[in-house]
Amino acid sequence: MKKEYHKKDFPVAQIRKFLEPGPIVLVSSHYKGKDNIMTMGWHTVMEFSPSLIGCMITGSNHSFHMIKESGECVINIPTFDMIDTVIGIGNTRGSEIDKFKEFKLTAAQSIEVKAPLIKECFANFECKVVDDQLLSKYNFFVMEIVKAHVATSPKYPKTIHYRGEGKFMISGRTLDYSSQFKPEML
C-alpha cells in the first residue's frame, strides 16, 4: 500500500537538509497539456537564499525539452518503498507512455508552477529555471526552489542514492554532531 503523507510548507532556504545528502529524485514537468516524470541523480544545492539547485539532465530525455520550454519543474523525493517505481520511471520513455498512469502516481496541483507534484513522494520542491548559461554546453540548469512541501513525519525517511549499474545505496542513520561545531558554523 502506498504511503499517505501529511505535508506542510517548508522554508525553501532549508531544503539542503534533504537534497545535500544526495538522494535520487523524481522530476515532474508539464508542457503543452502533458505531464511527465524522470529520475535524476546529478544535482547539487547551490545557494540557501535564493534557494538554488543546479542539475544536469541528459538532452535525449523527453523531460529535458519539457523543462527547457516551460522553464519549470518539480523535484520530488521518493523513499525506499517506491524503489520499483523509481526504476520503472528511469527505464521508460515519457514520449511513449503516461508515467503517472503507468506507475499509478497521483499528480497534485502545485502552487507556483504548472508542473504537478507527485503526491506519493515525501517532499516536493517547486522549481523555476533561473539560469541557462551552461545549458547548451553541459545540459546544466540552475533552478530556484520557489515553494517546498515536506511530510511532517518521519523526520528522516529512507532515501535512495544511485551508484550506477543498477545499484542503490539506501540512507542509513542520522547522527547529531552539532555539539562539536562552532556555533557560527551551524
Added chain:
Amino acid sequence: MKKEYHKKDFPVAQIRKFLEPGPIVLVSSHYKGKDNIMTMGWHTVMEFSPSLIGCMITGSNHSFHMIKESGECVINIPTFDMIDTVIGIGNTRGSEIDKFKEFKLTAAQSIEVKAPLIKECFANFECKVVDDQLLSKYNFFVMEIVKAHVATSPKYPKTIHYRGEGKFMISGRTLDYSSQFKPEML
C-alpha cells in the same frame, strides 16, 4: 588507529559510483607553496567523459581563492571513522592553521596536479578547473577529474552525508537491482 588503504587507478568515467550518492568530501588544494583542506557538500557529477564535476565553494573559504588561482584541487572521500576530522576541518580556517598538521593527515603526491592527495581518505580524484562561467555569479566551478585513485577494499565504505545543523546521515546498505533494468539503461 587510522586506516591504511591499498589504492589502485580507477577509471575516471566511472567515478559517479562514489560521488553520485552524495557524500561530503574533503577538497585539498595547493597554492604559493601552501596546502589546505576544506569540507564540501555541494557537488554534482556533470558528465561521464570527460569526467566532469560541478561544485559550489563559498567565496569566504580560504580554499576558494587557492583553487581559483591554481586552477586545481583534489576531491578526497573520507569515511565514517574520520568524522571528527571532517568536522574539525570544516570548523577551522586554512588562513590560520596548517590543516594537514593539525589533523595529522598525510599529504601524498598527486600525478597530474600539484594539490596533494589525502592519504587517509578512501578515494582521491585529481581535478582541473575547466569552466569558470558561473564562478563570479554563483562561486560554481566546473572541474574535470583527470586521475582517480580508489581503495581496493572495502567495495562500499561507510560515507558521510551532511544534512546541515551539525547532523550527518551515514550511508546504509548497497542493493543490486540491475536485473530490473533494461540493458541499455545500465
